[in-house]
Amino acid sequence: AGVLFSPWLLVMWRDREAWQSATDWTTTVSYPIDVMSKLWGFHFASVFIDPNLPLEHPYSWLVPPVLLLLLLGILLSLFKDLPKESSVLLLTLVLVPTAALIGGDGVRGSVLSSHTRYFMPALAGTLVAVAGWLGLQYRHRRQLAIVIVALLLGIGFTSSWAIAQAPSWWSKGFNYHNRTIAAAINEWPQPAILTQVHGTTLGNMISLSHYLAPETTWVVTQPPALPQVPTFSKTVLLFEPTEQLLNHFACEPEALSVPGGLFWVSCESSDRPLND
Numbered sequence: 694a695g696v697l698f699s700p701w702l703l704v705m706w707r708d709r710e711a712w713q714s715a716t717d718w719t720t721t722v723s724y725p726i727d728v729m730s731k732l733w734g735f736h737f738a739s740v741f742i743d744p745n746l747p748l749e750h751p752y753s754w755l756v757p758p759v760l761l762l763l764l765l766g767i768l769l770s771l772f773k774d775l776p777k778e779s780s781v782l783l784l785t786l787v788l789v790p791t792a793a794l795i796g797g798d799g800v801r802g803s804v805l806s807s808h809t810r811y812f813m814p815a816l817a818g819t820l821v822a823v824a825g826w827l828g829l830q831y832r833h834r835r836q837l838a839i840v841i842v843a844l845l846l847g848i849g850f851t852s853s854w855a856i857a858q859a860p861s862w863w864s865k866g867f868n869y870h871n872r873t874i875a876a877a878i879n880e881w882p883q884p885a886i887l888t889q890v891h892g893t894t895l896g897n898m899i900s901l902s903h904y905l906a907p908e909t910t911w912v913v914t915q916p917p918a919l920p921q922v923p924t925f926s927k928t929v930l931l932f933e934p935t936e937q938l939l940n941h942f943a944c945e946p947e948a949l950s951v952p953g954g955l956f957w958v959s960c961e962s963s964d965r966p967l968n969d
Contacts, residue, residue: 718867718893719803729807733795735863736812737761740819741845743852745863764819767826774829783825786818809864867893868900870952875904877951878930885910885926887938889919894933897953901932931956 705712724732731748734757741760746752768787772780794806805811823845831838856862860872878884888894890913898911912920919941922929931938931946933954939946946956 714892719805720801721892722804723802724804724807729798729804731757732807733791734758734761736809736816737764737819739809739852739864740816741823742848743856743862745855745859747863764822767822771822771825771829775825779825783818783822787815787822790815808866867897871897871901872904873951874932874953874955875901877949877955878909879904879906881928881930881957883908883910883925883927884930885912885923885928886930886932887920887922887934888913888932889916889935889938890914891916891933891935897933929958931958 728748731753734753735748738757738760742756744752764787768784771783774780775783790812794811798804798806809816827838827842830841861869863869878886886909888898888911898913902911910923910926912923914920916935916937919938930949934946934956939956942958942960944958944960946958949955949957
C-alpha cells in the first residue's frame with residue numbers, strides 16, 4: 694500500500710501550497726465538544742438508522758448513545774466467542790480508526806472526525822461485527838436473529854429511501870445549503886457571480902453550478918486577481934467572498950438572507966486601492 698501511494702507523496706510535496714490551501718478548513722473551523730460528540734454518535738448510528746434529525750433534537754442524545762453501547766457489547770461478546778485472530782481484527786478495525794480520528798483532532802485542533810466519510814473503515818468494521826454477532830445468535834436463538842435482521846433491513850431500507858428522495862442530508866457538510874442558495878440566485882435577472890477561489894470554494898461552486906439557471910454567469914479568479922463584472926449582467930452577486938473582494942466595491946455588499954455566504958452588490962466596483 695505504501696509503494697502504491699508513494700507517487701501521491703511526490704505530488705503532495707510538489708504542490709504542497711495547494712495541498713495546504715485545500716486542507717485549511719480542517720483547522721479554521723471549530724465545534725464545541727458537545728456538538729462533536731453528537732456527530733460521533735451519528736456516524737455509527739447512521740449505519741443502521743438515519744432519520745436526518747437536527748443535532749438539537751432529543752434523538753441525538755438518546756438513540757446514538759444507546760446504539761454505541763450495544764455496539765460495544767457486541768464487540769466484547771465477539772471477543773469472548775470468536776477465535777482471537779478474528780475478534781482482534783474486528784476490534785482494531787472499529788476502534789483504531791476511531792481513536793486516531795478523535796485523538797488526532799484533539800491534538801491538532803481539527804474537525805476531521807465531524808465528517809462521516811473519514812469513519813468508513815470503522816463503519817465497515819461495525820457492519821462486519823454486527824453480522825458476525827447475528828451469525829452466532831442464529832446458531833442458538835434463530836428466531837431472535839431473524840427478527841433482528843428483518844428489523845435492521847426494514848429500518849435501513851426506510852432510511853435509504855428517505856436519503857434518495859431528499860435534496861440534502863445532515864452529513865453533507867459544506868454543500869448542505871446549495872439547493873437553497875441556487876434557488877435564491879435563480880430569482881435574480883441575468884446574475885453574474887463573482888468568486889475568488891480559496892479553501893473549499895471551488896468544490897462548492899462545482900456542486901452549486903448543477904442547480905443554477907443556464908443564463909447564470911460565473912467569473913472566477915485566483916487571489917489576488919479580482920473578478921471583473923460582466924457588462925451584460927443585470928445582477929452582481931458574490932459567493933463566499935474574500936475580504937479583498939468585499940472591499941472592491943464603492944458600497945458595502947449586502948448579505949442575503951440565505952445560509953452559505955451569498956452577497957448582493959448594488960453599486961459599481963471601487964477605484965480606491967485594494968486592501969492586501
